[in-house]
Amino acid sequence: MKRGIPSATICSTRFVPVGRKFAQALGVSDLPIIEVHDEVGHDSPDELRKVAQVVADAVPDILRKYQNRNVSGQRMREEELIETLDVDAGTDLSMRVSERFLQENWSDGLPVVPPTEDRVQAMLDTVATPPDEVLGVLHPRGGIATVRKVAVCAVMAGCLPKHFPIVVAAVRALGTPQFKMHSVQSSAHPHSPFILVNGPAGIEAGLSSGHDCTPKGWQANLVICRAVRLVTINMAGLKNVIASHTQGHLGRIMDCVRENEEESPWEPYHTEQGYARDASTVTAFPGEPPHLVDDRGSNTAQSMLTTFARVIANGGNRSMFGNTQQIVLFAPEHAQYVASQGFSKDDVREFLYEVARVPLHEFPKNNLDSLSVWHKKLFANVSEHVTVPAVRRKEDFKIIVHGGIGPHSLYMPGSLSSKPVTVPVESKR
Amino acid sequence: MSKVRVLTPVVAVKDNMESAQALNVDRLGASAVRVGFLDNTKPNTNQLLSLVGGLLIDRGLAASTYAADKTDSPASNPASHGATEAVFKRLSQNADVVLTGLGN
Numbered sequence: 001m002k003r004g005i006p007s008a009t010i011c012s013t014r015f016v017p018v019g020r021k022f023a024q025a026l027g028v029s030d031l032p033i034i035e036v037h038d039e040v041g042h043d044s045p046d047e048l049r050k051v052a053q054v055v056a057d058a059v060p061d062i063l064r065k066y067q068n069r070n071v072s073g074q075r076m077r078e079e080e081l082i083e084t085l086d087v088d089a090g091t092d093l094s095m096r097v098s099e100r101f102l103q104e105n106w107s108d109g110l111p112v113v114p115p116t117e118d119r120v121q122a123m124l125d126t127v128a129t130p131p132d133e134v135l136g137v138l139h140p141r142g143g144i145a146t147v148r149k150v151a152v153c154a155v156m157a158g159c160l161p162k163h164f165p166i167v168v169a170a171v172r173a174l175g176t177p178q179f180k181m182h183s184v185q186s187s188a189h190p191h192s193p194f195i196l197v198n199g200p201a202g203i204e205a206g207l208s209s210g211h212d213c214t215p216k217g218w219q220a221n222l223v224i225c226r227a228v229r230l231v232t233i234n235m236a237g238l239k240n241v242i243a244s245h246t247q248g249h250l251g252r253i254m255d256c257v258r259e260n261e262e263e264s265p266w267e268p269y270h271t272e273q274g275y276a277r278d279a280s281t282v283t284a285f286p287g288e289p290p291h292l293v294d295d296r297g298s299n300t301a302q303s304m305l306t307t308f309a310r311v312i313a314n315g316g317n318r319s320m321f322g323n324t325q326q327i328v329l330f331a332p333e334h335a336q337y338v339a340s341q342g343f344s345k346d347d348v349r350e351f352l353y354e355v356a357r358v359p360l361h362e363f364p365k366n367n368l369d370s371l372s373v374w375h376k377k378l379f380a381n382v383s384e385h386v387t388v389p390a391v392r393r394k395e396d397f398k399i400i401v402h403g404g405i406g407p408h409s410l411y412m413p414g415s416l417s418s419k420p421v422t423v424p425v426e427s428k429r
Numbered sequence: 430m431s432k433v434r435v436l437t438p439v440v441a442v443k444d445n446m447e448s449a450q451a452l453n454v455d456r457l458g459a460s461a462v463r464v465g466f467l468d469n470t471k472p473n474t475n476q477l478l479s480l481v482g483g484l485l486i487d488r489g490l491a492a493s494t495y496a497a498d499k500t501d502s503p504a505s506n507p508a509s510h511g512a513t514e515a516v517f518k519r520l521s522q523n524a525d526v527v528l529t530g531l532g533n
Contacts, residue, residue, distance in 0.1 A: 003517050004450030005465070005524060006457060010477070011532030019532045027449065034528075041472040041533050048473060052480035055528070059481075059490060063462070063526065066454045082439045086432040097435055106438050115436045142443040152438045183510060234438040369472050373500045417510060 001028045006066040008032035010055055012040055022186060025140045030071050034058045042366075087114070101156070106234055108226070108253070112156040123151035123164040128428050135168065136175010139182035143235030145171050150231055157227035163205050163220055165427040167227045169282035170195050170256075173421040174232070180418040181236050184286050189318060190245040191415050193228060194287040194327065195256040196400060198270035201280030201425040202258035209258035211404020225256035255287070257402055263332035264401035265339035272345070273422040280425035285327050285398065286415035288319070295334065296407035301341035304334060305348060309356035311411050313390050315363040322372040322416035323392045328352070329402040329410040345399050353394035357387035372416070456525035461492035465524025467516070468498040469508045474531040481528065495523035 001007040011019040011033050023031040036051050043051060065071045087096055097114040101107040113119070124131050124147065131148040138145055147168060154167045174181050174193055184191060197207055206220040261268045270281040293311045298304035312326060319326065330338075338348060361384035363371075371379070371388075379388060391397055398420060402410070414420075456462060464485055466478040478496065485491035497516045499508070520527055 001452070002449040003521055004453045005521060005527050006452055006454055007527040007529060009532060010528065010530035015532040033532075036531075038533070040477065040531065043473055045476070048477055049480055052477055052484055055477070055481045056484035056488065056490075059464075059485060059528075063457050063490075066452070066526070067457050069454075071452075081441055082437050085435050085437060087435055089431045089433045093433060101437075104437075104439075114433065115438075117434060117436065120436050137443045143440040144443055145440065148436075149438055149440050152436045156438065180510075187508075230438065235440050373470070 001031055002026075006063075006071070008034055008058075008062045010034045010036055012036055012038045014038050022140055025142065032058075032062045032065065032071060034062075106230075107156065108229060108233060110226075113158050115152045115155040119155045120148065120151045122161045123154050123159070124148065126161045126164045126427060127168055128426060129168060135172045136181075138171075138175055138232065138236035140186050141236050145175060145231060145235045149235070150227075153230035153234065154223075154227040157230055158219070158223040159227050160219075160223075163224050163227070165201060165425050166195075166197055166205055166207075166224050166282055167231075169423050169425045170224070170228050170284060171231050173282055173284035173423045174228070174236070176421045176423075178419045179284055179286065179421045180415075181232075183417040184415065185232070185236050187415075187417075188246045189288075189416065190247050191286050191288050191413075191418075192245075192255065193232070194285040194412060195225060195228060196269060196283040196285065197256070197258045197281070197425075198261065198268050198275075198283070199278065199280030199425070201427065207256070207258040209260040209262070209402060211406075221256050222253070226253055228256070229253055260332055260401045260403065263336070265336050266345045266399070266401065269398070269400050270422060275422070275424065281422050282425055283420055283422040285325070285412070285420045286418035287327050287412035288414075290329065290410040290412045293328075293334075293409040293411050294407065295409075298337075301338045301343045302351070304338055305343075305351045306355060308409070308411065309352055309390075312352065312413075313356040313358045315358050315367070317390075317413060319413035319416065320358060320363075320388065320390055321367075321370050321375070323374060323396070324390075324414035324416055325396045325398050325420055326352075326356075326391055326414055327398045327400065327412035327420075329400050329412065331403045331406060331409045332401055333405065333407055334409045335401045346394075348399055349394040349397045352397050353389060353391060356390040358390075359387050360384045363388070453525075459492070459525075461489055462525040463493050463495065463523060464491040465495045465497065465520045465527040467512060467520065467527055467529040468496065469529065469531060470499055471508050471531040471533055478528065478530060495520065 016035050019033050034055050040051055098111040101112055129147050133147050135145045150171050154164050208218040208221055259268050271277050275281050293308050295304050295307040468474045468478055482494035497520055499512050
């Protein structure tokens with residue numbers, strides 16, 4: 001439509017409200033939508049012919065609407081840009097601000113710290129980046145994420161000033177084209193930014209990398225992640241449709257950790273991305289909620305890594321259907337054992353590339369249609385015993401050491417389109 | 430009661446229509462139009478759009494149909510990605526109206 005061609009889109013009933021929201025966000029609020037029933041993706045040829053009749057029946061009316069200029073393609077009216085609110089002072093200020101922000105869909109439902117000018121300024125004072133610098137345009141909403149507005153979200157989340165340089169870096173990562181925030185927000189596939197911090201900035205911010213690092217007691221892990229979440233709600237999300245994930249993402253509010261560099265036998269993640277060991281970085285990964293990799297009995301590295309491969313590779317894993325980056329969070333105990341057997345990180349990647357595979361016959365037959373174009377090209381007309389790798393290249397396994405004592409690692413399937421992005425943490429010092 | 434000023438997280442939104450072209454509806458007055466289809470690769474979409482094309486031609490609404498898809502997308506799951514410039518260009522050249530699918 002924005003290319004000047006009259007257009008209409010076909011949506012199943014469940015997707016119509018989301019389709020309208022996205023059309024609005026893209027500036028074409030009056031895009032005609034033809035509604036079809038929800039099971040259309042599974043319809044038999046006979047059923048599909050009936051759906052085609054519904055669509056064809058709708059076309060004359062759409063053409064008439066365009067001819068009569070009842071569909072304009074005009075830009076939607078912009079929302080009022082409210083910069084400040086004056087709120088009654090008093091002991092329950094925080095509660096009143098929280099309630100008002102929730103009414104306006106600016107919050108996540110938890111109480112917020114009122115973002116007063118002095119609190120926001122304290123955040124801004126920690127970074128050299130000017131307050132009006134744009135860290136990114138966050139899609140699908142297209143919100144312009146300035147440092148100042150990100151500072152407002154950081155205050156709301158309960159961040160301390162020392163946390164802010166990490167929040168800034170995280171938002172910068174989300175705003176890069178490679179991260180494809182639009183896809184992370186608009187796909188039904190439940191995945192969300194997982195924030196990894198490397199280097200001294202994470203220690204200075206008080207981020208935990210170790211045992212039980214996500215519940216109480218680790219303020220930095222929680223509030224930094226919440227700040228990023230509030231940024232996505234206010235700048236990337238659409239009103240009342242924050243994301244279209246089928247279930248949302250159960251770990252979303254706690255997905256910020258520091259790599260356990262102290263106990264890792266391998267080089268830290270950020271040095272693999274070309275940064276100096278003493279540099280501080282934030283990496284945003286598009287990840288599903290984590291899966292447990294439990295291994296407490298292996299007595300060879302190969303056996304232990306096979307456990308990892310079994311968790312990763314199965315025919316029901318959505319991330320097997322496209323070209324993804326698979327995120328593997330080794331518990332220190334697992335990493336140290338594998339390394340003690342002479343396995344470098346690259347050896348681990350090589351092993352997982354060879355072993356984390358699924359024979360074609362283990363994909364449910366009717367799901368094969370969902371394989372990526374690349375998979376279809378490579379695996380068309382081959383024996384059903386041919387195996388499909390979990391990643392296209394071994395480098396697509398992202399190896400991180402994380403957590404405390406115990407034989408429990410985590411695996412986080414990646415996105416089919418968004419890629420991890422690493423950026424430096426900048427601060428005034 | 431005195432007031433406290435708080436800042437809001439409300440942001441300006443990038444104007445998504447800044448490079449939008451004016452809608453060209455002139456050709457829609459013709460007795461039959463060229464209908465383009467953009468298949469986002471969701472299951473059954475290709476088949477559905479083909480059937481719709483056949484019906485529109487049978488009913489005399491479409492003079493011709495032109496099918497495009499997102500298989501040239503760099504993403505392995507192109508459904509949630511915009512089409513490439515090459516696809517838009519081909520649709521602009523070959524269609525007076527475009528049906529896209531499938532939101533599902």
